[in-house]
Amino acid sequence: MPDEVTGKELDRSVHVQLRTLSKExxxxxxxxxxxxxxxxxxxxxxxxxAHAETAVRRxxxxxxxxxxxxxxxYRSGDFARALTEFRTVRRLSGSSHLLPLMVDCERGLGRxxxxxxxxxxxxxxxxxxxxxxxxAIVVSGVRRDLDQPDAALLALQVPELARGPKAGVHRLxxxxxxxxxxLGRADEAREWFLRAIEGDTENETDAVERLxxxxxxxxxxxxxxxxxxxxxxxxxxxDEQDGADEPGSPT
Numbered sequence: 393m394p395d396e397v398t399g400k401e402l403d404r405s406v407h408v409q410l411r412t413l414s415k416e417x418x419x420x421x422x423x424x425x426x427x428x429x430x431x432x433x434x435x436x437x438x439x440x441x442a443h444a445e446t447a448v449r450r451x452x453x454x455x456x457x458x459x460x461x462x463x464x465x466y467r468s469g470d471f472a473r474a475l476t477e478f479r480t481v482r483r484l485s486g487s488s489h490l491l492p493l494m495v496d497c498e499r500g501l502g503r504x505x506x507x508x509x510x511x512x513x514x515x516x517x518x519x520x521x522x523x524x525x526x527x528a529i530v531v532s533g534v535r536r537d538l539d540q541p542d543a544a545l546l547a548l549q550v551p552e553l554a555r556g557p558k559a560g561v562h563r564l565x566x567x568x569x570x571x572x573x574x575l576g577r578a579d580e581a582r583e584w585f586l587r588a589i590e591g592d593t594e595n596e597t598d599a600v601e602r603l604x605x606x607x608x609x610x611x612x613x614x615x616x617x618x619x620x621x622x623x624x625x626x627x628x629x630x631d632e633q634d635g636a637d638e639p640g641s642p643t
Contacts, residue, residue, distance in 0.1 A: 397427065399419050400422070406425065406456045409455055424447040425447055428443045428460045437467060441464045445461060458480045458484065462477030462481065471496075482494075489519070491519060491523070491527060504534050532544045556591075557587045563597065566599050
């Protein structure tokens with residue numbers, strides 16, 4: 393455990409959950425939860441899993457610990473284990489905020505009918521706007537899997553779709569553009585990919601590449617020599633090449 397990790401990095405709501413533990417155990421579990429987040433960010437799944445499993449061993453009835461383990465399992469593609477952990481979180485906390493991920497787990501397990509039933513459950517009405525957006529994207533994916541492109545587009549037509557690009561709904565705008573492409577409505581899709589690009593300040597999507605595809609822009613990976621000729625760079629004269637890479641050569 394790095395010395396700089398204190399556990400205080402966690403959100404206050406998580407510390408509230410940890411109050412059910414002894415002070416020493418709460419501090420240790422908090423540090424493990426921080427490391428889960430660190431390793432997930434670095435895409436080091438095995439390390440994240442080790443910390444998540446340790447947190448659950450020490451705090452099995454703390455929702456945040458079970459959620460951390462579920463998130464690692466989800467990222468690794470172990471949808472059965474992730475679904476089990478997310479269900480446990482819902483039972484322990486009474487919150488349905490993980491419903492979109494639970495639906496996606498059912499989808500990942502190939503249980504599309506069950507995924508749609510879960511998405512339409514009464515708990516979906518209690519989701520926040522952001523969570524409803526995530527659920528809409530997942531349901532749209534389920535419909536695409538079932539070869540129902542019209543229904544996939546309809547699933548994305550939630551109130552948040554009308555929000556501006558800066559409203560944090562770029563993933564929804566991207567999904568809508570993608571659904572339009574699948575229906576052969578490329579001209580309309582272009583508008584939504586443009587919206588996604590404007591809102592996607594962290595480059596979470598490949599909206600730029602998708603837009604370039606629609607505009608017929610293609611790039612060829614040329615070799616080094618071909619690259620120089622393609623951009624008009626004159627080759628280095630032979631007398632200047634000699635000794636160019638030798639130690640002590642002037643720059």
